[in-house]
Amino acid sequence: MTRWSRTLYLALFFLQAFLIMRVFLYLSAAVTALPPVLAVSSTVHLNYTSYRGTALKNGVTQWLGVRYAAPPLGDLRFREPQPPLAEDGVVDADAYKPICLGTAAGPPTNESAEDCLYMNIFAPSSAKKGSKLPVYFFIQGGGFNTNSNANYNGSGLVMASDMNIVVVNFNYRVGPYGFLAGEEVLADGGINNGLKDQRLALQWVQQYISLFGGDPGHVTMGGDSAGAQSVNLQVTAYGGRDDGLFHATAAESQSFSGLRTVKENQFAYDNLVIRTGCTRAVDTLSCLRNLTATELQEQNFNTPFPGAQDPPLYMYGPTLDYNFITDYTYRAYAQGKFVKVPAIGGDDTNEGTIFVPMTTANLSDTDTFLQSQWPSFTLSQLRTWNSLYPIAGTPSFPDSGRAWREASKGYGETRYICPGIFISGAQANCSVPNWNYRWNVIDPPAAKEGYGVSHTIEVNAIWGPENTNGGAPDSYMRGGVNYPIVSVVQGYWTSFIRSYNPNTHRVKGSPEWQRWTKGEGYWNRLEFRTNATGMEKVPRDQRERCAYLRSIGVELKQ
Incomplete structure (x- = not known):
């Protein structure tokens, strides 16, 4: 190849490379300008x-x-x-x-x-x-x-x-x-x-x-x-x-x-x-x-259960048909007749306040409400229940009956908190990995009104306060005093969904959520509280009340 030929060859080579580079840059810019391509079609x-x-x-x-x-x-x-x-x-x-x-x-x-x-x-x-x-x-x-x-x-x-x-x-x-x-x-x-x-x-x-x-x-x-x-x-x-x-x-x-x-x-x-x-x-x-x-x-409305005085909060519900449901829930878990998979379970501090009528003023009102929900309550059981939740010395709130808050506490433990604690224990007894919690995130207006940390309020933090159709308290919204708890609970929840363990992908700096296990791990639960989330033990007085409620659970058909 002559010197002239080599020069011409090199010139053409560099021109071709230049043109290829210009085309590549053009296509890259065009792709960048397009909307993202979905990996799976919608x-x-x-x-x-x-x-x-x-x-x-x-x-x-x-x-x-x-x-x-x-x-x-x-x-x-x-x-x-x-x-x-x-x-x-x-x-x-x-x-x-x-x-x-x-x-x-x-x-x-x-x-x-x-x-x-x-x-x-x-x-x-x-x-x-x-x-x-x-x-x-x-x-x-x-x-x-x-x-x-x-x-x-x-x-x-x-x-x-x-x-x-x-x-x-x-x-x-x-x-x-x-x-x-x-x-x-x-x-x-x-x-x-x-x-x-x-x-x-x-x-x-x-x-x-x-x-x-x-x-x-x-x-x-x-x-x-x-x-x-x-x-x-x-x-x-x-x-x-x-x-x-x-x-x-x-x-x-x-x-x-x-x-x-x-x-x-x-x-x-x-x-x-x-x-x-x-x-x-x-x-x-x-x-x-x-x-x-x-x-x-x-014609779709509630009427009293046989033997009760008032309609219950919820009349229609699951039936013990001895097919899909083969036993009362307390007994099914006690006998280990459940699918044994990793589990999270928990409750809110004031489960009962949105259910018990605020006008509840005395033991008569309280017992009528309880019997309307569980007509199997005997007089002796109601007497013991009342002694576990005495009205004297409990807080009172404006525009509410004197017995409202203590009746709410008892109803919340009877229907929600104590069953949840019992299930964690039954799972631990079967060596099922499980984590229990108490949601104790204080919303100032709710606390002032006496509702406290009410039933299922944590859904607004778990899903994100903007995703629950306007149900979230203002304090949970961005800029609110409880907004920091949102990322914390979402970290635990999505970690559990991803790995069957709430700790694997938890938010950096949040405490380890210890399991409810046999021995020292019994009664362990995580208290969710804004800027103060940490482990706690179920208090002894609550354990004692739950023990009684568990003892009458099957009689109440729970």
């Missing part, structure tokens, strides 16, 4: 239809209003849930669907309907099929009479996990739609249909959540109040049979309501038949099925 194809979700600017994609069961209408009213029906085309999953009709909640509206079996899924937009992200499956509360934590936005939890989890929440049938019981329903319907809705939703997760980036082999089942009781009832379902539907639990304010048999619940069925005029029909259940939802809602 359109997900299921066996029965396809759903198109929405990619949010926060890096989370949401699918709202995904049907997980067939509409429970017509002949499917009062029956076990059925798989969803096939639907052609692509459905826009961009809006929440109506919640389930509640007791004493009025006729159907745009926000509530009988066709209500929908779920919402929140996943990192970077997730893809095969990502196998841990799943948080949340069961809302409402006393089995309402959907009271509906449509919480799971984005906050996804982001708090550093984009490492998938969140699922959903509606399930409540009131008579989910929990009507009687011989007629047993013969031609389903018992505990609301719990079976939850079970079907868990099965849906096993079948489909991988398409959203979730891992069906890593599901934490959580819930609050009746949702936490649902967790307990799913864990003890079918005598504690493990169907592989969940692998850890996180229960807030575990509730032990009374469990009545089909025969003991017959009064509610008969009363509903009488009020709706269905006594004229030979087939009273078919008559109830033929009523419109509006007609049924007109």
Whole structure:
């Protein structure tokens, strides 16, 4: 090659390299200017239809209003849930669907309907099929009479996990739609249909959540109040049979309501038949099925339990059917008849204040309220209960009866706190890793009014105060005195969802949450308190009260 040829060759080589570099820089700039490409399409194809979700600017994609069961209408009213029906085309999953009709909640509206079996899924937009992200499956509360934590936005939890989890929440049938019981329903319907809705939703997760980036082999089942009781009832379902539907639990304010048999619940069925005029029909259940939802809602309200004086807070609820529910919850846990998976459980300091009437002034008011919730209370048991929660010397608050706060304390321990403490002990006795807590985050206005740290208030911190439909106290919001607790509890919660241990990914500087174990670890719980979170022992006086309540629990049908 001549010198001239070599010069020409080198010139062409450098020109080509220059042009390639310019093209590369141009393409890089163009790609940078484009919106981020999702690792998984927001359109997900299921066996029965396809759903198109929405990619949010926060890096989370949401699918709202995904049907997980067939509409429970017509002949499917009062029956076990059925798989969803096939639907052609692509459905826009961009809006929440109506919640389930509640007791004493009025006729159907745009926000509530009988066709209500929908779920919402929140996943990192970077997730893809095969990502196998841990799943948080949340069961809302409402006393089995309402959907009271509906449509919480799971984005906050996804982001708090550093984009490492998938969140699922959903509606399930409540009131008579989910929990009507009687011989007629047993013969031609389903018992505990609301719990079976939850079970079907868990099965849906096993079948489909991988398409959203979730891992069906890593599901934490959580819930609050009746949702936490649902967790307990799913864990003890079918005598504690493990169907592989969940692998850890996180229960807030575990509730032990009374469990009545089909025969003991017959009064509610008969009363509903009488009020709706269905006594004229030979087939009273078919008559109830033929009523419109509006007609049924007109007669959907609570009446007193047999032997009680006033209607209870919640009349409809889980039935001891000796199939799905095989025993009282106290006894099922005592006998070890539960699925043994890692667990979080805990309560709020003042569980009862939002339930007991503020007008409660004396022992007569207190005992009438208690008997209305648990009509099995004997006079001797009420006498002992009253001695455990004396009115004298307790604080009083403006515009409230003298016995309100102590009755609230007793109700909170009877229904929530002591059952939760008992479950932690039962789990420890079976060597199940579990962590107990007391939520003691003081909201100044609530404290002044006497409500204290009330029932399930921690959901606002766990989900993020901006994600609970306006239910969070101002002190939990950004800039509020309790805002610092949000990141702390989200750190523990998402760590548990990710690793079955609340400490693995906890916020730096937050204390180790010690397990409730046999021996020295018994009675250990974490007290959540803004800027002062730390371990504590359950006080001896509370242990003693809980011991008595445990001793009468089965007699109260808990």
